[in-house]
Amino acid sequence: MKSLNSVTIIIGIVLLSILNISTIQAQEPTPPSENKAVVYFVRTSTGGALIGFKYFDDNSYIGKFKGRNYLRYECEPGKHTFWATSENTDFIEADLKAGEIYFVEVKAQMGLAAARVKLLNVDYGKASQLKKVKKVLAKKEGVTFEANELLEQQEKMASKISSNLERIAEKKQKKEFTIITQDMHYMLK
Template sequence: MKSFNTVLLLAASVFMAPVSAQDAAPVVAEAPDAATAAIGTPEPGKALVVFFRPSAFKGAAIGFIVREGETELGKLRNANFFTLQVEPGKHEYTVHSEAKDVTTIEAEEGETYFLSGEINMGFMAGRPNLSPSDLTAFRGAFPKLKPSKPLGE
């Protein structure tokens, strides 16, 4: 029994031997994927808002303008996206045709926000809608998206 314990202890020490720094796999910094590279990062003291409209057959021919107050920020067409650097604080983004939709965010410095646009059925025309989204949804839609410039640039 004593020899069995010795063999077991010897085997355990072989498998539990410390790994030297040379034996460890190198740590590679993860490169940004195409979606995150396309939108960039917030500028110092700002937040980044990404407006995108996934490719869809429903309402494909209809585009709508995203506004904050009376200021036109950008036009969302089917399979487009644009980004805005914004000051931290409360922002209310409006889209409308026969109905008005307002989406409010509380932007924090250094954060990135995603707002997804879509067209819902209306009585006489499509009703644009903005809803909070996330990086995962943007990455899923990204292969079919084309960048568009915010208005005023």
């Protein structure tokens, strides 16, 4: 009787694993509109889940979210400085190509008073990193914002945006930073 229960549990785990893997593999990101590029900011871990990170494209506020989720951001192709802020500010430079999809993994790290944010380029050849990203896309609907919400926050944070952009410019002069090139896009299956 005990071995029958063990076999049933093992079969159940195997079936759930197969279902979970097929769901993750079946989920594909939505391509951008014509002549646009799309960037997915994906927070893959639950660390610092209660702390919301704010996201920006150069001097434009593009949203905020907490915990494991993602923000799909459609934009003009070309050069961008994407950055996020919490207890700290981290940034990533990007040169985006029209019609392509890019992923940025958002990591929460322990900070003094709140979680610190780290933006990472997704290495599509690294199966474990891509699997974490696709798992979030499969299980979450993503966050969305109304234009008036974004504009209101943009106006509230105008001086903070300006000072953070100055600090980012200084950091660009002093240290190496992450870059996303046009060819570092995700390939749809």
